[in-house]
Amino acid sequence: MDITFETIVMGVLIVLTGLSAGLCFTWTNAITPGIGRLDDQGYLMSFQQMNRTIINPLFFLVFFGPSLLGFISLYWLKGSPATLMWLLILAMATYFLGVVLVTIFGNVPLNEMLDKVDLNTASSEELGQLRESFEIKWNRLHLIRTISSIISFLILLMAFVQTIKNSIQ
Helix, strand or coil, rough: CCHHHHHHHHHHHHHHHHHHHHHHHHHHHHHHHHCCCCCCHHHHHHHHHHHHCCCCCHHHHHHHHHHHHHHHHHHHCCCCCCHHHHHHHHHHHHHHHHHHHHHHHHHHHHHHHHHCCCCCCHHHHHHHHHHHHHHHHHHHHHHHHHHHHHHHHHHHHHHHHHHHHHHHH
C-alpha cells in the first residue's frame, strides 16, 4: 500500500474521531457514573469544574477536528469511488448531527445553566432541583454523542479499508 494524500487524510480523520469516541465513551462509562455517586453539591461542583477545564485547544482539536477535516476531505476526495464517498458522507453526517449539533444545542446550554449558579450559596433544595434539571437530560444527550461518535469511527474504519482496497487495485 502506498502512502498517499488520501490515506494520510483518512488516517488523521480516523485518529481524531477515535479520540473523540474514546473521550465520549470514557465519560459515559466512568466519569458520569462515578460523579453520579456524589451528593448534589459534590456532583454539581465536579461537573462545573470539569466543564471549565475541558474547554481548551486540544479538546477543540479532538472534538471539532473530525467535522472540519471530514467535510474538507469530502471536497478533497470528491473524485474517489462512490463507495468511499458514501461512507465518508455517512460518517461525517453521523458525527456532525449526533456529536457536534447535540453538543451545541443540548449539552452546552445545560453546561452554561450549571455554570451560572454559585453552588456555595445555593441551598440543598436548590442544589437538588438543579441536579434534577441537569443530570438526566445531560446524560441522555451524552449517550447520543457516545453512540454517534463510535458509529462514525466504525464507518471511517470501513472507509479506510475501502481506501486500501482502491490503492491495491
